[in-house]
Amino acid sequence: MKAMVVAGTASGATIQQRELGAPVRNAGQVLIGVRAASVNRADLAVRAGTHVSADATAGPTVVGLDCAGVVLDADADSGLATGDRVMTMAGGGLAEQVVVDARMPIRLPDSWSFEMGAAAVLALMTGHNALRTAGRLVPGESVLVNAARSGVGQATIRIANELGAGRVIAAVRSLRDEDFLTELGADIVVDTGSGGFAEAVLAATDGRGVDVIVDHVGGPYLADHVKAAALKGRIVGVGRLGGAEGTLDMETLAVKRLELVGVTFRTRDADEKAAIAAGVRADLIEALSEGRLDPRIDRVLPWTEVLGAQDVVASDAHLGKIVLRVSADA
Structure with a gap:
């Protein structure tokens, strides 16, 4: 072959x-x-x-x-x-x-088509695992997805809505795709390109912060994520597009009782990967068949x-x- x-x-x-x-x-x-x-x-x-x-x-x-x-x-x-x-x-x-x-x-x-399947499968598994398994998203909770215009980011916005998120915030370096992200299901789009964005996220949540943060950028956004997280929030580290090292305010981490959760497929065994695929089937099969994903x-x-x-x-x-x-x- x-x-x-x-x-x-x-x-x-x-x-x-x-x-x-x-x-x-x-x-x-x-x-x-x-x-x-x-x-x-x-x-x-x-x-x-x-x-x-x-x-x-x-x-x-x-x-x-x-x-x-x-x-x-x-x-x-x-x-x-x-x-x-x-x-x-x-x-x-x-x-x-x-x-x-x-x-x-x-x-x-x-x-x-086969092309649609190839485009979707990894993003579906990554986004569902980040939200459902690692992030333990509960219906009504808020979600922040950064690098939201990426393939995984787009899928995560849609999956968050399917899992009953109360508010979905998309974070991007430019607002040029704001309309597109809103059509995908983002309630609010915030600009990360001009520096700190935690204040915008806090304003969008009436000062409460976000329950689940799906992080595709990594180190450079860590400080803002800790600031933007709600009490008992979960920050799920999926990617490190911007780098692997950041500044962590451990006092805020402790006071808010936050969780930092790292995820990757590289160290998962066959049973763990199979469980993720099973979760996609269980939670998203209806949305897939009806074209919402x-x-x-x-x-x-x-x-x-x-x-x-x-x-x-x-x-x-x-x-x-x-x-x-x-x-x-x-």
């Missing part, structure tokens, strides 16, 4: 299409024929060698963290059958075929253009996901 793999060159790491042996399915796994995969910021780190997927195996590093496609083979008791259309987290998803734990795939809504796709490219697609993601020159269409003829 063909796959996109990381390759070293004199000028640095690149990605090349290579012929690899087809994956072998074992009991408890499902074999998927890949039709599309998305490009994520973590893919840039995989290419640079600073991010190793928990699903990584010996041999060439295959690019991709998710995919959507058709079930080719599965155990009879897996709940999946040949021909089922699915989306799934999958280390090495940018290949013609991939094998994953049979508990991971989520069925595609009938109205969804349809992902925004910026563009779809042939998978042979993976390097250019990663450059677009690196430059932040997109609104929505970049999706790569996998073709056996490419």
Whole structure:
């Protein structure tokens, strides 16, 4: 089978299409024929060698963290059958075929294309886990999502509404996409581009602060998040786009009885990942089937253009996901 793999060159790491042996399915796994995969910021780190997927195996590093496609083979008791259309987290998803734990795939809504599934699955799992499991969101509580225009940020806004959030605040570096974020379900959009934004968040919550903060930026926003959090608030660290280190006011942390919760898929075992997929199915299946969680796709490219697609993601020159269409003829 063909796959996109990381390759070293004199000028640095690149990605090349290579012929690899087809994956072998074992009991408890499902074999998927890949039709599309998305490009994520973590893919840039995989290419640079600073991010190793928990699903990584010996041999060439295959690019991709998710995919959507058709079930080719599965155990009879897996709940999946040949021909089922699915989306799934999958280390090495940018290949013609991939094998994953049979508990991971989520069925595609009938109205969804493979490209939509690839665009949505990782964001759905990340956002749901941040809000429901790590953030323990209770209906009526308020939510702050920073880097809200990102693919995961957009999904998190929508998921927060599906889980019954009382107020959803989107934080972005520019208000140019305010109307778009409001249409997604943000009640308030705050500008983080001019410096501290905690005061704006406090004003939007009548001084109370926010119950659950989903943080995609990291260190530079830590001080503002602590200020903006409500009593017994939960700050969930999903990403570190702005850096890993920040200033922590431990007195305020203690007085407010805040929780700082770090999350990543890299150190989760198979059971933990399967539980996240099950949570998406349990809480969001109706919203998925009714089109309330349809992902925004910026563009779809042939998978042979993976390097250019990663450059677009690196430059932040997109609104929505970049999706790569996998073709056996490419």
